Amino acid sequence: MSAPTVTRATRASSVATVIALIALVLLAAAPWWAGRADMRLMGEILLYLSLACLWNLMAGYAGLVSVGQQAFVGFGGYMLFALTIFGGLHPIAAIIAAGGLAAIVSIPIATLIFRLKGAYFAIGTWVIAEVFRLSFAQVSALGGGSGSSLPVGIVKSLAASRSGREALSYWLALGAAVVVISAVYLFLRSRRGLALTAIRDSEVAASGLGIDIWRTKLEVYVVTSAFTAIIGGLIFLQKLRISPDAAFSVNDWTAFVIFIVVIGGIGTLEGPIIGTLLFFALRETLADFGTIYLMVLGLVAIVVMLKAPKGVWGLIRDRFDLELFPLSYRVRTATDKGA
Amino acid sequence: MSAILSIAGLRKSFDAVVVADDTTFDVTEGEALGVLGPNGAGKTSLFNLITGALRPDAGRIAFAGQDITTHSAAARCKEGIARSFQIPQPFGGMTVFENALVGATQGAGLHGREAEAHAVDVLEETGLMPKANTRAGALSLLERKRLELARAMAAKPKLLLLDEIAGGLTDAECVALIDTIKRIHAGGTTIIWIEHVLHALLVVVERVIVIDFGRQIAEGDPAQIMETPEVKEIYLGIDADA
Incomplete structure (x- = not known):
């Protein structure tokens, strides 16, 4: 009898890779085939997709259910404004620097809020985000409570023409989404990712098997916070205007993101992607109905949580045993091959 | 043979509840040790102290000649201590x-x-x-x-801690599991086993300790220990003074 072999790719994952590559080429070519409004919408979708993947890694895998990631979205946005206006940096350099600064800022925050568990942790993250909002509202150089706009000179440093800027801003959003999804995928596929997945399922067993839980969570928190700040920078590069209420909005940057992850399927890589598509499909169809839109979102969230706690992707996966990202290991023994 | 695990003066209490009261014993390398005691006696807490899931109030734990009292659970696993959980x-x-x-x-x-x-x-x-x-x-x-x-x-692991691994199984399932554990032990792994299914425990272990209210009340050869009044009282409800 030959020894069992271990593989990871499945037919579904191979097909998914091909489809993803075709989709990527089509999306990259959007400035040549999509209208201005569609491109703005797609840029927004890609940035929400990135936020959802990051929140899912942090909450769905590391168990850090934060309702305060708007702290880092807003921080990234404000750093874009501060570093370009006062630091003279190019906007793209400023956004990358914002990621680095967010990583540094997130470490003392983590040591503080990691002492809190469960619901207390969630509330703690929200309080931190409010502290950020109130602090940035005090900075009069950045417009205080009413905010400020990105000066024309800085906007023009991106690209001379308006269409050039819009294309660049879209490509940055696409690039960010590709980087975030690839980074999360490669991390989860690594041995550290295996450890994180174990933490997702049982912390007590994970620590008994040699996994340093506190350190793993800290790494995830710092890395997701840094990426979240970069996405925040890109969001406000699209908007060109920032204010404390917009930058640190719990609704826009956390509630919608949680909705996306929960209806898509928390703790899976595919979930945030499906959730983002569903969220925007609902938003665009219900856009004309005003507040009814939010009530429908709430209703959908409640039904999904009650009827399909593992989200839409959980339903599909259980029904068809599918996996689009080849994370799982499959063991094949000699008998499976018909030998 | 030398002691792979050495526990000295270990104390742990949760307010009024004492789960380890001056617990002191050694486990020799390659040995299979059984741990007996009524529910709530502190058996699983003892495992939690050995694996680092709980920190003792006093006392020390040495493993393979090294003091590991302050080591984290993750570090202890890497050093060679692994466990099974009573509730999987x-x-x-x-x-x-x-x-x-x-x-x-x-x-x-x-x-x-x-x-x-x-x-x-x-x-x-x-x-x-x-x-x-x-x-x-x-x-x-x-x-x-x-x-x-x-x-x-x-x-x-060099030291394997089994927490009521035979509990809830049918006799046939239990026999198959005992075979596996015997093979693991024969392969040189030191075992400490908490078990209420005595017939399973007694075919594997060479020595038992009995714990009640965090205190070690008996220790020695399994057959002799089962005959002591304290153990009879715990397991058979016979009054030791009668």
Whole structure:
């Protein structure tokens, strides 16, 4: 009898890779085939997709259910404004620097809020985000409570023409989404990712098997916070205007993101992607109905949580045993091959 | 033979409840030690103290000649202590193979193909190979108990702690599990086993200690210990003074 072999790719994952590559080429070519409004919408979708993947890694895998990631979205946005206006940096350099600064800022925050568990942790993250909002509202150089706009000179440093800027801003959003999804995928596929997945399922067993839980969570928190700040920078590069209420909005940057992850399927890589598509499909169809839109979102969230706690992707996966990202290991023994 | 585990003056209490009261004993390398005692006597707490899930109020724990009292649970696993949980704690969203792979990569520190081969080995040893690609959350009780054993063995422990691994199994299932544990012990792994299923425990262990209210009340040869009045009182409800 030959020894069992271990593989990871499945037919579904191979097909998914091909489809993803075709989709990527089509999306990259959007400035040549999509209208201005569609491109703005797609840029927004890609940035929400990135936020959802990051929140899912942090909450769905590391168990850090934060309702305060708007702290880092807003921080990234404000750093874009501060570093370009006062630091003279190019906007793209400023956004990358914002990621680095967010990583540094997130470490003392983590040591503080990691002492809190469960619901207390969630509330703690929200309080931190409010502290950020109130602090940035005090900075009069950045417009205080009413905010400020990105000066024309800085906007023009991106690209001379308006269409050039819009294309660049879209490509940055696409690039960010590709980087975030690839980074999360490669991390989860690594041995550290295996450890994180174990933490997702049982912390007590994970620590008994040699996994340093506190350190793993800290790494995830710092890395997701840094990426979240970069996405925040890109969001406000699209908007060109920032204010404390917009930058640190719990609704826009956390509630919608949680909705996306929960209806898509928390703790899976595919979930945030499906959730983002569903969220925007609902938003665009219900856009004309005003507040009814939010009530429908709430209703959908409640039904999904009650009827399909593992989200839409959980339903599909259980029904068809599918996996689009080849994370799982499959063991094949000699008998499976018909030998 | 030298002591692989040496516990001295270990104390732990939760307010008024004492779970370890001056616990002191050694475990020799290659030995199989049984731990007996009524429910709530502090048996699982003793395991939690040995694995680092709990910190003692006083006393010290030495493993393989090194003081590990202040080491974290994760560090102790890497040093060679692994356990099974009384209530199985599978990584429910991961396959059986992936569960074992966590032990092989994180606990034993193996990489790549070497880790995968070791995970396959422990699944074969524990009879879980036919379930390798099943999600651990979908396993039966016996399979979950076997998975506890497989995952602990995947970490390549020098000292294996078994917490009521035979509890809740049918006699036939129990016999198969005992065979596996005997093989592991024969392979040189030191074992400490908490068990209420006495007939299972007594065919494997060479020595037992009895704990009640965190105190060691008896220690020695299993057959003699079972005849002492204290143990009879605990297990058979016979009044020791009668």
